[in-house]
């Protein structure tokens with residue numbers, strides 16, 4: 001098995017890179033998706049979020065109002081730390097299960113773990129219990145990412161900037177990169193770099 005970490009700042013294009021790698025044959029695991037599973041309706045995680053942040057964040061259908069919680073935590077460091085302490089252990093447990101299952105299904109699998117907070121959680125250097133064969137960083141300037149969040153996701157500009165402020169810097173991510181994908185241009189330019197990366201990975205296995 002080859003274990004690839006894929007990281008990048010918010011709206012850098014990680015998912016675009018991850019989805020292309022999956023099309024080419026990788027097993028893709030998405031930390032954002034696992035973080036949503038950790039607070040699914042009826043879960044112990046969601047009960048802990050409600051106990052810490054209030055029942056008003058749970059809708060009539062039992063699901064979490066993610067936008068409202070985001071508004072709270074990205075402007076309050078202590079609140080974000082509390083949320084991370086609820087969600088991250090469950091994400092770690094789930095990813096360990098999924099990686100083990102992928103390795104069992106196919107010992108030659110290329111597993112890509114898409115993890116926005118690789119640097120922030122110290123996971124770049126084995127803090128997660130994983131040894132990465134390759135760390136891939138999707139890299140686009142913060143201003144480009146703010147513009148994408150506003151234009152493509154309808155996010156308010158100040159909310160977009162708060163999210164970026166709660167993440168590692170571009171320089172910190174670049175410092176851990178084995179492979180840098182420039183995601184500031186066209187999507188076709190991003191995809192072409194991913195295809196070249198995949199050829200290199202296939203040659204290495």
Ligand SMILES: CC(C)(COP(=O)(O)OP(=O)(O)OC[C@H]1O[C@@H](n2cnc3c(N)ncnc32)[C@H](O)[C@@H]1O)[C@@H](O)C(=O)NCCC(=O)NCCS
Nearest residue numbers: 009010031032035066067069070083084087091116166167
């Ligand atoms: C605050 C929440 C509810 C907002 O939900 P929302 O649907 O608006 O955003 P989503 O989860 O899709 O995340 C989008 C992006 O925000 C950034 N982000 C999310 N959580 C964090 C965080 N704790 N710290 C810094 N950036 C974060 C990442 O770039 C992520 O890709 C949600 O992000 C959350 O539960 N975060 C805590 C868990 C976490 O750390 N998730 C990230 C991967 S483990």
Ligand SMILES: Nc1ncnc2c1ncn2[C@@H]1O[C@H](COP(=O)(O)OP(=O)(O)OP(=O)(O)O)[C@@H](O)[C@H]1O
Nearest residue numbers: 010011012013014015016148152183185186187190
């Ligand atoms: N060159 C490019 N590479 C990747 N995505 C691009 C590019 N140009 C524009 N985009 C757009 O930017 C957005 C990036 O979103 P994507 O979900 O891939 O990023 P992400 O890093 O996974 O975001 P998040 O951190 O919020 O999960 C998409 O809407 C994508 O279509």
